[in-house]
Amino acid sequence: MRLRAVTLVAAAALAGCATTGPAEVRVGFDASGVTAARASGVADRATGRRVTADDPVRIASISKLVVALGMMRMVEAGQLDLDRDVSEVLGWRVRNPAFPDAPVTLRQLLSHQSGLIDPDEYRVPLGERLADVIARPALWDTQHAPGSYFRYSNVAFPVIASVMEKAGGERFDTLMQRLVLAPLKLDACFNWSTCSDAKIARHVVLYRASGEVALDDLGGKRPDCPVIAKDGCDLAGYRLGENGALFSPQGGLRASMRDLAVIGSMLLKNDGSFLTRESIAAMAWAQWQYDGANGDTTGGFYCQYGLAVTTLPTGRADCDDDLFGDGRTRIGHAGEAYGLRSGLWIDRATGKGVAFFATATPPLSKGRTAFSVEEERLARGK
Numbered sequence: 001m002r003l004r005a006v007t008l009v010a011a012a013a014l015a016g017c018a019t020t021g022p023a024e025v026r027v028g029f030d031a032s033g034v035t036a037a038r039a040s041g042v043a044d045r046a047t048g049r050r051v052t053a054d055d056p057v058r059i060a061s062i063s064k065l066v067v068a069l070g071m072m073r074m075v076e077a078g079q080l081d082l083d084r085d086v087s088e089v090l091g092w093r094v095r096n097p098a099f100p101d102a103p104v105t106l107r108q109l110l111s112h113q114s115g116l117i118d119p120d121e122y123r124v125p126l127g128e129r130l131a132d133v134i135a136r137p138a139l140w141d142t143q144h145a146p147g148s149y150f151r152y153s154n155v156a157f158p159v160i161a162s163v164m165e166k167a168g169g170e171r172f173d174t175l176m177q178r179l180v181l182a183p184l185k186l187d188a189c190f191n192w193s194t195c196s197d198a199k200i201a202r203h204v205v206l207y208r209a210s211g212e213v214a215l216d217d218l219g220g221k222r223p224d225c226p227v228i229a230k231d232g233c234d235l236a237g238y239r240l241g242e243n244g245a246l247f248s249p250q251g252g253l254r255a256s257m258r259d260l261a262v263i264g265s266m267l268l269k270n271d272g273s274f275l276t277r278e279s280i281a282a283m284a285w286a287q288w289q290y291d292g293a294n295g296d297t298t299g300g301f302y303c304q305y306g307l308a309v310t311t312l313p314t315g316r317a318d319c320d321d322d323l324f325g326d327g328r329t330r331i332g333h334a335g336e337a338y339g340l341r342s343g344l345w346i347d348r349a350t351g352k353g354v355a356f357f358a359t360a361t362p363p364l365s366k367g368r369t370a371f372s373v374e375e376e377r378l379a380r381g382k
Contacts (some may be wrong), residue, residue: 022360023051023204026378029261029353031268037258041359043204046217056188056195056254057204057357058216060335062344063190063253064157065283066263068110068308070179071164072279079167082107082307089163090241092131098142106163108146109156110307111287115141115149122155124245126229126238130158133245150288150295152302154250161244171240173226173247183274184262188255190247191226192218195254203254206338207360214338216254251337260344260355264332268346268353283307284331290319301370309333320370323379334375341365341374354379 021041028036043051074080085103087094094104096115108114124130161172168175173193181188189195200222206215225233227246266274290303300320304311311331313322335342341361346353356378365372
């Protein structure tokens with residue numbers, strides 16, 4: 001959720017964290033690769049290890065864009081269809097109870113127009129079924145049919161991951177490794193599952209503005225279990241498509257800013273070697289544009305959205321999304337979770353892009369736009 005003010009409490013907490021140095025990294029790139037990189041603060045306060053542009057961090061919702069890259073490779077291979085009823089692939093029913101005859105599709109899920117509403121907790125532990133969660137009437141917008149209204153939904157991406165598993169015959173984490181991370185030569189991973197030990201040793205600990213650890217205090221070692229589990233971590237018995245939430249497709253990718261720069265450079269180069277130009281164009285094309293009544297913009301933050309790709313700025317008076325402050329069109333995605341703010345944005349007109357993150361950010365940080373002070377500063381290179 002995006003909130004619009006910085007409280008005195010949050011500001012005081014940030015001041016208290018200053019002596020321990022919140023981690024910040026910014027990497028600029030073009031179609032050929034990295035053009036500039038800077039890093040400040042510490043990746044792990046327990047050891048005092050300084051952060052670098054090569055250190056992996058949980059990048060939050062930028063993960064959604066990376067998932068879409070993998071899914072589009074499956075579409076190109078003929079394994080998936082953006083407009084097919086996902087229930088037919090999954091073998092279990094995905095339906096808004098108020099619109100039982102309206103199919104839910106990958107296109108709707110990717111563009112946050114499926115009607116799914118995030119529950120308070122959308123992680124689903126090993127041994128439980130995503131189908132049981134999705135069947136809850138409270139998770140559905142009963143006022144709007146699928147495809148007619150935008151509402152940002154994290155829980156939509158576990159459904160997408162489940163569809164990918166069923167169609168691909170492979171667990172989501174290894175599927176993404178094969179489809180996206182390995183072809184782009186990235187030592188990155190979902191929930192630390194497929195990263196090398198050397199990469200994991202460079203992990204960034206996520207801290208809240210108060211100074212407390214929020215996530216990934218690994219001590220330099222691979223976690224005992226890469227998923228949320230209640231009764232042991234036996235993944236050998238997991239049934240494909242039963243719980244796409246396991247590896248956090250909505251936000252669980254661990255990647256460095258140099259890794260994200262590789263993805264951004266690929267999108268800028270757009271030479272058809274990873275995805276066809278048509279597929280990349282389909283991802284960027286605005287499946288939804290705010291018209292004043294057809295969606296929840298979260299305070300003017302979301303106003304144009306494609307297939308897990310945001311376009312900004314919109315230029316509407318009721319859209320507060322000019323992150324860079326120059327009116328130039330950019331595509332990409334933002335991330336926010338566990339005290340982190342992140343961004344991956346490209347400007348096709350100039351052929352340049354930027355990837356960045358900041359940890360220990362105040363939860364109510366508000367800049368001149370709907371974005372946080374930290375995002376605005378890092379986006380503009382301040």
